Amino acid sequence: MSERNLFLRGALILGIAGILSKLLGSVYTIFLQNIIGDRGIGLYQMAYPIYSTLLILSTAGFPVAVSKFVAEHVALGDYAGAKKVFRVSSLLLTLTGVGFFLLLYFGAEQFAIWFGDREAVYAIRTIAPALLVVPLMSAFRGYFQGWQRMEPTATSQLAEQFVRVGTILVLATLLLQWGYGEAGAAAGAAFGAFTGGLAGFLTILIFAWNRRHYFRHDPRYQNKVAPQGTWTVVKKLCWYALPVSLGALVVPLMNNVDVITVVNLLKKCGFTQEQATEMFGLLTGRAFKLMLLPTTFASAIGTALMPAISAAIALRDKRLVSYRMEMAMRMTMLVALPSSVGLALLAEPIDIMLFKNNEGTQAIVAIAAATLFSSIQLTSSAILQGVGVIYIPVRNLFIGALAKLGLNFLLVPILGINGAALATVISYLIATILNLIALYQRTGVVFDLRAMLFRPLFATFFLSVAAYGVVQYMTPYFHSITQDGRIVAALTAMTAMTAAGLVYGIALMVTGAVTRADIAAVPKIGPRLAGFFAKLGMIR
Numbered sequence: 001m002s003e004r005n006l007f008l009r010g011a012l013i014l015g016i017a018g019i020l021s022k023l024l025g026s027v028y029t030i031f032l033q034n035i036i037g038d039r040g041i042g043l044y045q046m047a048y049p050i051y052s053t054l055l056i057l058s059t060a061g062f063p064v065a066v067s068k069f070v071a072e073h074v075a076l077g078d079y080a081g082a083k084k085v086f087r088v089s090s091l092l093l094t095l096t097g098v099g100f101f102l103l104l105y106f107g108a109e110q111f112a113i114w115f116g117d118r119e120a121v122y123a124i125r126t127i128a129p130a131l132l133v134v135p136l137m138s139a140f141r142g143y144f145q146g147w148q149r150m151e152p153t154a155t156s157q158l159a160e161q162f163v164r165v166g167t168i169l170v171l172a173t174l175l176l177q178w179g180y181g182e183a184g185a186a187a188g189a190a191f192g193a194f195t196g197g198l199a200g201f202l203t204i205l206i207f208a209w210n211r212r213h214y215f216r217h218d219p220r221y222q223n224k225v226a227p228q229g230t231w232t233v234v235k236k237l238c239w240y241a242l243p244v245s246l247g248a249l250v251v252p253l254m255n256n257v258d259v260i261t262v263v264n265l266l267k268k269c270g271f272t273q274e275q276a277t278e279m280f281g282l283l284t285g286r287a288f289k290l291m292l293l294p295t296t297f298a299s300a301i302g303t304a305l306m307p308a309i310s311a312a313i314a315l316r317d318k319r320l321v322s323y324r325m326e327m328a329m330r331m332t333m334l335v336a337l338p339s340s341v342g343l344a345l346l347a348e349p350i351d352i353m354l355f356k357n358n359e360g361t362q363a364i365v366a367i368a369a370a371t372l373f374s375s376i377q378l379t380s381s382a383i384l385q386g387v388g389v390i391y392i393p394v395r396n397l398f399i400g401a402l403a404k405l406g407l408n409f410l411l412v413p414i415l416g417i418n419g420a421a422l423a424t425v426i427s428y429l430i431a432t433i434l435n436l437i438a439l440y441q442r443t444g445v446v447f448d449l450r451a452m453l454f455r456p457l458f459a460t461f462f463l464s465v466a467a468y469g470v471v472q473y474m475t476p477y478f479h480s481i482t483q484d485g486r487i488v489a490a491l492t493a494m495t496a497m498t499a500a501g502l503v504y505g506i507a508l509m510v511t512g513a514v515t516r517a518d519i520a521a522v523p524k525i526g527p528r529l530a531g532f533f534a535k536l537g538m539i540r
Contacts, residue, residue: 013150013151013154016154017153017154017155017157017158020158020161021157021158021160021161021296024161024162024165028165028168028169029041029285029286029289029354030354030355031169032044032168032169032172032189033281033285033286033355034356035169035172035173035176035185036172036176036182036185036186036189037182037278037281038277038278038279038281038282038285039182039274039277039278039281040172040182040183040185040186040281041186041281041284041285042117042263042277042278042280042281042284042285043117043119043120043123043182043183043186043277044123044186044189044190044285045259045280045281045284045285046112046115046117046120046123046124046259047120047123047124047126047127047186047190048127048190048193048255049255049256049258049259050104050111050115050124050256050259051104051124051127051128051130051131051190051193052255053256054100054103054104054131055100055130055131055134055135057096057100058093058096058097058099058100058131058135059093059096059097059134059135059138062089062092062093062135062138062139062142062237062241063138063139063141063142063145064142064240064241064385065089065142065236065237065240065241066085066086066089066139066142066143066145066146066237067142067143067145067146068146068240068386069082069085069146069236069237069240070082070085070086070142070143070145070146070147071145071146071147071148071308072313073085073146074146074147082143082146082147083215084230084233085143085146085233085237086139086140086142086143086215088230088233088234088237089139089142089237090136090139090140092234092237093135093136093138093139094135094136096135097131097132097133097134097135097136098131098132100131101128101129101131101132104124104125104127104128104131105125105128105129108121108124108125108128109121111124112124114260115259115260115263116260116263116264116267116273116276116277117263117273117277119182119183120183120186122183122184122186122187123183123186123187123189123190124190125187126187126188126190126191126194127190127191127193127194129191129194130193130194130196130197132194133194133197133198133201134193134197134200134201136201137156137197137200137201137204140152140156140201140204140205140207140208141153141156141204143214144204144207144214147214148308149211149214151207152203152204152207152208152211153204155203155204155207156200156201156203156204156207157200159199159200159202159203160196160197160199160200160203161196162196162199163192163195163196163198163199163200164192164193164195164196164197164199165192165196166192167188167189167191167192167195167196168188168189168192169189171185171188171189171191171192172185172186172188172189173185174188175187175188240390243385243390243391243393243394254400254401254404254424254427255284255288257401257404257405257408258280258283258284258408258420258424259280261405261408261409261412261420262276262279262280262283262408262412262417262420263276263277263280264276265408265409265412265413266279266280266412266416266417268413269412269413269416279416279417280417282359282360282363282417283360283363283417283420283421285355286351286354286355286360286363286364287360287363287364287366287367287417287421288367288424290343290350290364290367291343291367291368291370291371291374291424293339294335294336294339294340294343294371294375295336295371295374295375295378297331297332297335297336297375308324308386309321309324309325309383309386309387312324313386313387313388321387322445325383325443325445326445326447326448326451326452328379328382328383329376329379329380329383329447329452330447330451330452332375332376332378332379333376333452333453333456334456334508334513334514335375336371336372336375336376337372337456337457337460338456338459338460338463338500338504339371339372339375340368340369340370340371340372341368341460341463341464342463342464342467342497342500343364343368343371344364344365344368344369345464345467345468345471345496346467346471346492346493346496346497347361347364347365347368348361348489349471349475349489349490349492349493349496350364350489350493351364351489352485352486352489352490353486353489353490353493353494356486362418363417363418363420363421364421366418366421366422366425367421367424367425369425369429370421370424370425370428373425373428373429373431373432374428374432376432376435376436377396377397377400377428377431377432377435380393380432380435380436380439381393381396381397381435383439383443384435384438384439384442384443387442387443389438389442392435392438392442393435393438395434396430396431396434396435396438397431399430399431399434400427400428400429400430400431400434401427403423403426403427403430404423404424404426404427407419407422407423407426407427408420408423410423411423451512451513455508455511455512455513456508456513458507458511459504459507459508459511459513460504462503462504462507463500463501463503463504463507464500465503466496466499466500466502466503466504467496467497467499467500469499470492470495470496470499470500471492471496474491474492474495474496475488475492478491478492509533516530516533516534519533
């Protein structure tokens with residue numbers, strides 16, 4: 001497989017795995033919301049942002065740094081150096097994980113007080129043990145990604161999510177039946193982070209054993225660079241990991257802004273504790289969950305892009321670097337643009353289908369544009385950090401987070417949770433604009449707007465027409481079949497998404513936004529699909 005297709009294949013593998021994981025996440029959210037209600041979801045969601053924050057701090061950006069430096073060593077034939085990066089990072093991640101586990105477990109009560117609901121303490125404590133296994137697992141993932149082998153990461157992600165979702169649903173149901181209430185059920189659900197992390201770790205250990213040649217130094221290969229000391233490796237990892245971790249930290253920081261401000265601001269506006277927590281559950285358990293699904297593909301592109309760009313730079317192949325930048329941005333737009341528009345158009349039927357009522361519809365519409373901006377921000381940050389501009393994306397995202405904080409205080413008292421959703425959109429828009437400016441200034445790459453923006457936008461127009469047509473003309477027909485509003489919403493949403501997806505796919509191929517090479521790079525079935533569509537005359 002060519003170097004060009006290797007990057008796209010890795011991005012697709014991670015993207016598909018990520019989307020499946022997020023679909024599982026959406027499915028479990030539906031059932032969990034039906035089991036423990038919006039207040040229980042609110043308690044559950046209070047534990048995750050602080051856990052995510054400490055997880056990022058404990059990993060300190062090491063997975064990305066590991067993949068970058070391993071890719072560089074492998075590209076130069078320095079396999080011993082690549083393994084040394086892995087060994088050093090594994091030790092550091094184990095130590096930081098243990099430290100932050102102790103902080104989260106014993107500081108759970110204080111965190112719950114800060115978040116505005118003392119009953120969140122149980123969920124915070126039960127999620128803490130995940131910090132003992134997930135950081136070390138991330139070192140293995142980073143090492144395989146450095147070799148541009150994405151299957152171990154993708155498979156371990158799926159195993160982690162399957163076990164996590166199973167634990168969430170089983171423990172939440174049992175603890176509620178046993179009389180532990182919403183707080184106990186939320187705590188049982190939070191414990192799924194540990195069981196899922198353990199399953200993912202065991203899965204990647206199996207990959208490590210089956211592919212142990214990646215961890216052995218073959219004496220037939222001579223290192224092309226001088227060996228580095230342990231302390232040198234530590235300094236390199238920390239120097240690169242720090243800004244990456246700070247950048248990743250801003251995303252849960254934005255969530256923590258909502259955790260700390262939304263409930264407290266709603267209570268100051270006259271809502272009761274229960275009402276405020278329930279409304280917070282609508283925002284985080286519905287709108288934000290749906291927003292995260294399309295951005296999964298952008299995260300996958302960023303994960304595959306970092307070692308791919310680093311390897312190309314190590315080989316001084318400027319043409320390959322430029323190609324991978326352009327492809328990453330184009331693939332991001334192909335997914336994020338229609339996802340954003342489709343989510344806004346189908347917000348109400350999706351909300352009813354998944355969560356029984358339309359109470360979160362306005363927040364979903366308000367948050368839809370954030371799927372586009374956050375996806376572009378993720379990919380552009382990966383490009384900048386891949387070429388060595390590591391602090392500017394952090395600064396830009398932090399500026400967006402500050403805007404988020406200020407806008408929450410301004411908009412939540414006026415618009416409620418819709419104000420928090422709108423603040424998220426604006427914050428990501430600010431960070432995206434700043435990233436794109438920096439990308440042009442630092443790399444000089446001028447993207448082909450026709451391929452990256454205009455063709456996907458043209459195809460998205462037809463997608464919108466198809467989705468709108470189904471909602472307008474098929475909904476009355478579905479009402480004539482059944483009076484169950486949730487079934488009608490499900491039929492409308494699924495029909496609209498199917499029709500819109502087919503129309504969008506055809507429009508992409510007809511306009512040339514997707515090429516035969518793009519389709520052929522899809523794992524397993526790509527070459528056959530490319531040949532089939534070429535025979536139909538849809539692609540060149």
